[in-house]
Amino acid sequence: MEQTITKESIWKKEEEEAKIQIYKYVFGFAEAAVIKCAIELKIANVIESHGRPTMTLSQLSTVLICSPPLLFRIMRFLTHRGIFKEEITPENLIAYSQTPLSHMLINVAPLLLLENSPEIVASWQNLSARLQNSYNNNDDSDLLVPFEVAHGKDIWSYGARNPGFNRMFNEGLACNARVITLPAILENCGDIFNGVESLVDVGGGNGTTLSVLVKAFPWMKGINFDLPNVVLTSEKYDGVEHVGGNMLDFVPKADAAFFMWILHAWDDEDCIKILKNCKEAIGENKAGGKVIIIDSVIDENEENKMATDIRLTLDIMMMTRSRKGRERTADEWTQLLINKAGFSRCTITPIPAAVPSIIQAFIS
Numbered sequence: 001m002e003q004t005i006t007k008e009s010i011w012k013k014e015e016e017e018a019k020i021q022i023y024k025y026v027f028g029f030a031e032a033a034v035i036k037c038a039i040e041l042k043i044a045n046v047i048e049s050h051g052r053p054t055m056t057l058s059q060l061s062t063v064l065i066c067s068p069p070l071l072f073r074i075m076r077f078l079t080h081r082g083i084f085k086e087e088i089t090p091e092n093l094i095a096y097s098q099t100p101l102s103h104m105l106i107n108v109a110p111l112l113l114l115e116n117s118p119e120i121v122a123s124w125q126n127l128s129a130r131l132q133n134s135y136n137n138n139d140d141s142d143l144l145v146p147f148e149v150a151h152g153k154d155i156w157s158y159g160a161r162n163p164g165f166n167r168m169f170n171e172g173l174a175c176n177a178r179v180i181t182l183p184a185i186l187e188n189c190g191d192i193f194n195g196v197e198s199l200v201d202v203g204g205g206n207g208t209t210l211s212v213l214v215k216a217f218p219w220m221k222g223i224n225f226d227l228p229n230v231v232l233t234s235e236k237y238d239g240v241e242h243v244g245g246n247m248l249d250f251v252p253k254a255d256a257a258f259f260m261w262i263l264h265a266w267d268d269e270d271c272i273k274i275l276k277n278c279k280e281a282i283g284e285n286k287a288g289g290k291v292i293i294i295d296s297v298i299d300e301n302e303e304n305k306m307a308t309d310i311r312l313t314l315d316i317m318m319m320t321r322s323r324k325g326r327e328r329t330a331d332e333w334t335q336l337l338i339n340k341a342g343f344s345r346c347t348i349t350p351i352p353a354a355v356p357s358i359i360q361a362f363i364s
Helices: 007-026 028-041 043-048 057-064 068-080 100-107 109-115 118-124 127-133 146-151 155-161 163-193 208-216 268-282 305-321 330-340
Strands: 084-088 094-098 198-202 221-226 240-244 256-260 290-295 345-350 357-362
Touching: 007 028, 028 043, 028 068, 028 100, 028 109, 043 057, 043 084, 043 094, 043 100, 057 068, 057 094, 068 084, 068 094, 100 109, 100 163, 109 163, 118 146, 118 305, 127 146, 127 305, 146 155, 146 305, 155 163, 163 208, 163 256, 163 290, 163 357, 198 208, 198 268, 208 221, 208 240, 208 256, 256 268, 268 290, 268 330, 290 330, 330 345, 330 357
Parallel strands: 198 221, 198 256, 221 240, 256 290
Antiparallel strands: 084 094, 290 357, 345 357
16 A cells, blocks of 8 residues: 655654654763773774784773773774774684774874863853853854853963963864874875965964974975964974964964964954955065965855764854854855955865865965
């Protein structure tokens, strides 16, 4: 017998699925907590350094000094999500091996620990307060952002007064650049640095990003520019000069200015000030002078839904840390760079296997 499909039957089916799906959101924090546990125990590091492709549960629990039954439950959770791979040895023992995801846990541990730190998690817990307090205030620049509600200071001031958090913050951002973003740029889009003899990394943190770029392009002089308390603790790198200051006041002179995950933290008004400081630093008559921006470009029609989901999550993250920071669409970037900041033209190039795109704004 042919079954008639109605709006009511579709709703009923989706309602049944929702009864299970809702638990994904009820326990949404659990996945991050278990992964943080794996990082703190150094599970991936131990399996990686074991010297053999697999490591039995007994061997793993002995090295980690963990209860085998409890460790089994943690590993079962992680293997179910594809983070590790479970195998059965010829002796019928449970064993585990690495996957690309578990290998990444070793490399991006600082970023994961930062985003799951008590300081950062606390800011997410105050997200609804920001929306409610802004209901009758179209300009919410005077309202506290969730991070400030949680800690009494903005994230930059908090970092300046808390060296441990400042170090963790800079290490997390540097890890993201070094392990994920920069390799994708260098492999696919390295030609954007052709002809650039000096590059100022605006908001460059501890200089990790610039040290990688200068090593890849040894003809290029690097200027790492960030707040004085940030560059004060930066390591020395060959070919990199650390300069302290505020990008809203000035930008050191160079052939090109570089921003990685920086401008999404500022509203258009402040971005215009920063970008005009860049134009002054580069010089109006500099042939080929440009600003290189590594940042998200939101496109809800993109086929890669996972990448879009991450970019939309980053947009909410900015809401927890910055008064007017946000991710932008391609049209919004074009409006900002050409119509508002006065660049002659701009290009947007997606980076394969990466969340951000390369946005270039040209003076001439």
